[in-house]
Amino acid sequence: xxxxxxxxxxxxxxxxxxxxxxxxxxxxxxxxxxxxxxxxxxxxxxxxxxxxxxxxxxxxxxxxxxxxxxxxxxxxxxxxxxxxxxxxxxxxxxxxxxxxxxxxxxxxxxxxxxxxxxxxxxxxxxxxxxxxxxxxxxxxxxxxxxxxxxxxxxxxxxxxxxxxxxxxxxxxxxxxxxxxxxxxxxxxxxxxxxxxxxxxxxxxxxxxxxxxxxxxxxxxxxxxxxxxxxxxxxxxxxxxxxxxxxxxxxxxxxxxxxxxxxxxxxxxxxxxxxxxxx
Numbered sequence: 001x002x003x004x005x006x007x008x009x010x011x012x013x014x015x016x017x018x019x020x021x022x023x024x025x026x027x028x029x030x031x032x033x034x035x036x037x038x039x040x041x042x043x044x045x046x047x048x049x050x051x052x053x054x055x056x057x058x059x060x061x062x063x064x065x066x067x068x069x070x071x072x073x074x075x076x077x078x079x080x081x082x083x084x085x086x087x088x089x090x091x092x093x094x095x096x097x098x099x100x101x102x103x104x105x106x107x108x109x110x111x112x113x114x115x116x117x118x119x120x121x122x123x124x125x126x127x128x129x130x131x132x133x134x135x136x137x138x139x140x141x142x143x144x145x146x147x148x149x150x151x152x153x154x155x156x157x158x159x160x161x162x163x164x165x166x167x168x169x170x171x172x173x174x175x176x177x178x179x180x181x182x183x184x185x186x187x188x189x190x191x192x193x194x195x196x197x198x199x200x201x202x203x204x205x206x207x208x209x210x211x212x213x214x215x216x217x218x219x220x221x222x223x224x225x226x227x228x229x230x231x232x233x234x235x236x237x238x239x240x241x242x243x244x245x246x247x248x249x250x251x252x253x254x255x256x257x258x259x260x261x262x263x264x265x266x267x268x269x270x271x272x273x274x275x276x277x278x
Contacts, residue, residue: 016096066094
């Protein structure tokens with residue numbers, strides 16, 4: 001859509017057609033990582049996420065509100081705040097919300113936000129508690145759950161190493177339950193991360209199938225850096241070699257491994273337990 005035909009920011013527009021260019025743009029953000037990368041935008045569903053994003057100061061481009069939201073005082077307050085900050089408010093019907101979200105019974109509010117990423121060099125270990133680094137995480141549900149868990153334990157942020165799933169995919173955003181707007185995210189290459197690790201002043205620990213140390217016995221000196229591997233292949237050999245301690249999480253049953261998000265949560269709570277009364 002051309003800039004001349006684009007409605008002005010800070011306005012309200014009623015849309016009833018699925019072929020509207022704005023609706024097509026939003027559906028493209030849901031469907032295609034390439035479109036999210038090119039535009040620097042992403043979609044988040046739900047009133048809670050809208051209020052979280054506004055409270056955290058994230059930039060809202062569009063806020064689509066359905067019929068139920070028009071009589072909801074919280075939704076109306078969110079729309080008014082977004083409009084005052086320059087967002088375009090879209091009043092749409094339920095079929096359009098269903099088309100955007102690709103599901104029945106969609107939530108009453110859908111927002112389009114500008115992505116935020118933190119550069120690796122901006123991390124200050126002295127102001128950190130624990131960072132989580134993920135090597136080639138592929139499942140958006142796992143990533144979203146880890147971001148949510150990082151928020152729950154008060155972690156400083158999440159580092160994505162190498163070819164990771166998109167943290168701004170709808171599935172990942174949904175799994176964060178709003179924590180995406182509170183947890184800094186960093187993208188980096190394996191080479192840059194290995195150099196970064198050499199300068200880390202605290203504990204650098206990784207869970208690994210060949211780990212010989214019980215994760216509960218480690219003295220987690222803050223700031224801690226927890227490194228987790230890919231769901232199928234685990235941590236790469238290069239990254240494992242860069243970590244100071246390889247740990248294992250004992251298992252009593254027949255399962256050969258734990259889900260990545262579960263293992264990350266277990267390790268995070270142990271790290272934080274030794275420093276905070278969680």
